[in-house]
Every structure is written in structure tokens, then in C-alpha cells.
Amino acid sequence: MATRASRSSRTPARRAAGELEAEVLAALWAADGPLTAARAREAVGGELAYNTVQTILVRLYEKGLIGRVADGRRHEYFAVKGAEELAAEQMQALLSRGRDRQAVLQRFATSLSVEDARLLQAMLRRRR
Amino acid sequence: MTISVYVPAALSLLLAAISRIVVGRIAPTRAVVFVVAAMLCAAASTWGLVLLSATLLGDTSMVAEEASERGVQLQDPVPQLIGVTAVVLLVSGVFRVVRVLRARRATTQELRAVCSSCGTGELAVVALAAPHAFAVPGRPGRILVTQGLLSVLDGDERRVVLAHERAHLQSRHHWLRAATEVSAALNPVLIPVREAVAFLVERSADEHAAAVTGSRRLVAAAIAKVALAGGADGGVRAWSAALPFVGCGVSARVAALHADPPRPEPLVPSSVLALGVATAIAAVQATMAFYQLVYWLWPS
Structure with a gap:
């Protein structure tokens, strides 16, 4: 809480590890295909260190939230759409409920x- | 009964009118003031209905006559028609509360079910094209988004969505909304207050996202993009068009983010709170009048 109070309204806040995980995962979901760590870093935006992104990708991979394929010496990471159909069906049902x-x-x-x-x-x- | 039993209803109307007027100008963090006032108004007006209903239990006009024979002027007794109306309003209010609570619980459970089929971690992504994002309260709370939403935004804009939903979870906005939903279910006069609070918590989350990302324009752009991407979703449009507020939607939020940051106004919150307290006082007065009535009904 103290960190938030000291945040200036102009400078973007430093992000906690959990928040970064969400951002990297979101970037992989938004991408059309598998991304290398360098491409993932670009997709996340902001000024993240390459090593930070690399660490997060490995952590997400170990948790089973993303998959990876070897491309030469590098890895390419992609979002795992494991329970894709079940979740999509549940969500679809939720969105088509009545007015209440x-x-x-x-x-x-x-x-x-x-x-x-x-x-x-x-x-x-x-804006453009 | 005294007129004070009807005062909460009148003050609820006033609160509804005030919330309509100030919702666009007030600092979004003040939402909680409206929540407290709405709860007091709902509680007081419901208690008033209970008192009025209870007068049906005894013949109040006879009591009043008896009292005046003994030289005590009881305040005007309640006509039976009003008693019956109060019962009807009370029962329908309770019915609506049950419906609201059921809908809330079922929706939260379904949202959690979707989240739990999407792996662990803070973020749950569903492979759907329609752009949606929800804060799902729980322990821990999670953020549920669709792939469609993520793919229309760039990295900075995705950060806006995450910060916005995190603000909902951290500030426990679902309680504020639940409280006003129940209040409006008990007393439909308070529906504009419910809508005002729904709008203000969105604004509050927007401002939080702006503070986190450092740009209010960026937040405005993200909201606009998601809203435009969802434009084809006819079902949602039908529901949102049914809301009594026209100026409280996405474009009002975007406009507010393009305007200067909101400055807290001390006057509005305190007057809104005073209104809530006034309804509570009126409820106490009505209770005392009722007690007087009961005292004459059943002189022990």
C-alpha cells in the first residue's frame, strides 16, 4: 500500500512480478503465433528488461500456462488453450443470460x- | 402515524435526483457516500413500510378515538388502504431482493467456473472473439478476459485493462454495487443511485488505471477501442439501452478522461450523507410514533 501512495501520477508505476506475468500472458494470447522472448518483450510494451521477460516466460511455462517450441537455439512461446471449448461454452452461456x-x-x-x-x-x- | 414515516420515501426521491445531477461531476472515489446514503434511505423506507404494515394488525382508528377521549391526541391513524399498499410494496421489495441476490450469486459462480477452466494465476483468458473483461471477486480475485479483447489492444492498452480490473478487485467495488443493488431492489426510487454508483466505480477504476499507466489519454483510447470492437454485439446493446441513464456510459467515461482530473468537492458528499442521516432520524421518529400507537393498542 505504501508503494502505491508514493507513486507519482505521472510516472508509470513499477510492476510487481504477478502483474508482469499477467501482462506477458496477455501478450501471448493477443499474438497470432508463437513469440520469441524478444518479440514477447516488444508485444508487452513498456521498458522491460529482456531478462525479466525471459524469466517470466520460463515461470509461466513451468506453471503450464504457456507452451513452447524449440526454434534452433531459441524457444518460441505460445498461449496454451487447454480447456478452450469448455471455457468458451461457459462464457457464451454466461453472456446470453437474461436481463437480471x-x-x-x-x-x-x-x-x-x-x-x-x-x-x-x-x-x-x-490520437493517431 | 406521523408524517415522518413518509419522509424516507421523499428523501429517497431527493437523493435520486441529486445523484442524477452530480454523477458526471463528482470525484469517482466519492461513490461510497452514495452507497451509504442509499443504504440508509432503503433501510429507513423499508422500516417505514414495516411500521405501516403493522398498523393493519390492530384497528388504529378505534385506538385514536379512545385516546382522544382520554385527552391524548394521537397523530393521525393510518387508513387501511395505505397499510395494504405498504404490505404489497414490502413483499414485492423482498421478492426483488431475493432475485437480485440470486442473480449475483449465480453470475459470480459462473464467472468463477469459467476462470477455473482457464488455468491458474491472476489472468484467465477465454478463446472468444467478443471483447469482454470482468473482475471476478474471490480469494484470490481473478481477471477474466476474452482473446478478442486482448487482440484489439496493444501492450500499453492491455495494461490499462488489467489495472482497471485490478482496481475493482482491490477496492472491492462488487460490495458497493451489491449494496446499491439491494437498496434499489427494496426501494425502486433509488434506481438512479444504483446507476450512479455503477458509473462511479467504473470511473474510479479508470482513474486508477490512469495513475498506474501514467496516461489518462491511453485509458480513454483503450476504453474506446474495446467499446467499438464490441459494437456488433446486439444483445449487450439491448440491455444497456434499457438503462435509465443516457450520459453514464462509455462515452461519458472517455469524455471525463479527456477533461481535467476530478477534484474532490467537500460539499456534495457531506450533503448526500446528511440526507442519509435525515432518513435515519425520520425512521426513528416514525418508530416512536408507532410505539405510541402500540401503547394505546395494547395498554398492558
Whole structure:
């Protein structure tokens, strides 16, 4: 808690190991195919040391959350989609529940009216 | 009964009106004030309904007559119609609370089931194209996202989503939402307060994500991207369109992140709290009036 209080609002906070694991795992899921440690580091973004990413990849691999293939002397890592169908079915069922159940779900972002969508698109374009 | 039994209902209306007006301007961390006020209002108005219902148990008009014969002016007794209405409102309120709690429990259980089929660790990813992210409370809490959400975002934006959901878990926002959902179920007048709190906890998580990543623009962009990617999801749109608030959605959050950071206003929270306390006082007064009535009903 003390570390958060001392964080300046401008400089990005240093990330704990658990948080980094989530970020690297997310990057592997977002990628189209297996990534080397160097590519994974790029995909995560931010200024992470190569060794940090390498360590996290090994840790995720040992936990069985990601898989890897050997590519010459390097390894390429990919997200393990073990219980893919079961989880997807469960989630699909959850999302198609009635109104009571939908109201409970706290979404990151709900979908938009046509007008809102236009506004947001304009905003994203300005940013580029 | 005194008029104080009806005061919580009137103050609930006032609270609902205030929450509609200030929701866009108040610092998001103030959500808890609305939660406390809503709980007090809901408790007081429900207690008022209990008291009014209880008057059906005895013939209050007779008691009042008897009392006035003895020179005691009992405050106006409750017409039977109001007693019956109170019973109906009370029963339907309890029914709605049960429904809300059941829906909450079932949804949380299902979310946890999805998480547990996605391996261990903080992050659970489902191979679905629709972009969704949920904070799943538990010990430990987990973050559930779809592959579709991760793949429309870049590394920094994915960090925003993780920080946003972590803020929900760390600040236990699900309790704030549950409290206002139950309050609004007991007293539907408080539905705008529930919506205001739902919006404010999202805003609060957005601001936390902005502090963690160091950029409010980045958070705004991530929200906009996810919202736009989910645009084809007709089912979700139908539900969100049914919400009574128009200006409390994604675009309001994005707009707030483009505006200056919110400054805490001392006046609004204290007045909202005062409102909640006033309903509690009214409830106590109503109870005393009721006690007086009971005293005349059953003089032991």
C-alpha cells in the first residue's frame, strides 16, 4: 500500500512480478503465433528488461500456462488453450443470460449507440 | 402515524435526483457516500413500510378515538388502504431482493467456473472473439478476459485493462454495487443511485488505471477501442439501452478522461450523507410514533 501512495501520477508505476506475468500472458494470447522472448518483450510494451521477460516466460511455462517450441537455439512461446471449448461454452452461456444476470456483470466497456461510436472513432483518429 | 414515516420515501426521491445531477461531476472515489446514503434511505423506507404494515394488525382508528377521549391526541391513524399498499410494496421489495441476490450469486459462480477452466494465476483468458473483461471477486480475485479483447489492444492498452480490473478487485467495488443493488431492489426510487454508483466505480477504476499507466489519454483510447470492437454485439446493446441513464456510459467515461482530473468537492458528499442521516432520524421518529400507537393498542 505504501508503494502505491508514493507513486507519482505521472510516472508509470513499477510492476510487481504477478502483474508482469499477467501482462506477458496477455501478450501471448493477443499474438497470432508463437513469440520469441524478444518479440514477447516488444508485444508487452513498456521498458522491460529482456531478462525479466525471459524469466517470466520460463515461470509461466513451468506453471503450464504457456507452451513452447524449440526454434534452433531459441524457444518460441505460445498461449496454451487447454480447456478452450469448455471455457468458451461457459462464457457464451454466461453472456446470453437474461436481463437480471446481465445487470450484475460489470463490464470493462459496454457497446455503444451509433452516435457514440462515431464520436469515439473520431477521437481515436485524432490520437493517431 | 406521523408524517415522518413518509419522509424516507421523499428523501429517497431527493437523493435520486441529486445523484442524477452530480454523477458526471463528482470525484469517482466519492461513490461510497452514495452507497451509504442509499443504504440508509432503503433501510429507513423499508422500516417505514414495516411500521405501516403493522398498523393493519390492530384497528388504529378505534385506538385514536379512545385516546382522544382520554385527552391524548394521537397523530393521525393510518387508513387501511395505505397499510395494504405498504404490505404489497414490502413483499414485492423482498421478492426483488431475493432475485437480485440470486442473480449475483449465480453470475459470480459462473464467472468463477469459467476462470477455473482457464488455468491458474491472476489472468484467465477465454478463446472468444467478443471483447469482454470482468473482475471476478474471490480469494484470490481473478481477471477474466476474452482473446478478442486482448487482440484489439496493444501492450500499453492491455495494461490499462488489467489495472482497471485490478482496481475493482482491490477496492472491492462488487460490495458497493451489491449494496446499491439491494437498496434499489427494496426501494425502486433509488434506481438512479444504483446507476450512479455503477458509473462511479467504473470511473474510479479508470482513474486508477490512469495513475498506474501514467496516461489518462491511453485509458480513454483503450476504453474506446474495446467499446467499438464490441459494437456488433446486439444483445449487450439491448440491455444497456434499457438503462435509465443516457450520459453514464462509455462515452461519458472517455469524455471525463479527456477533461481535467476530478477534484474532490467537500460539499456534495457531506450533503448526500446528511440526507442519509435525515432518513435515519425520520425512521426513528416514525418508530416512536408507532410505539405510541402500540401503547394505546395494547395498554398492558
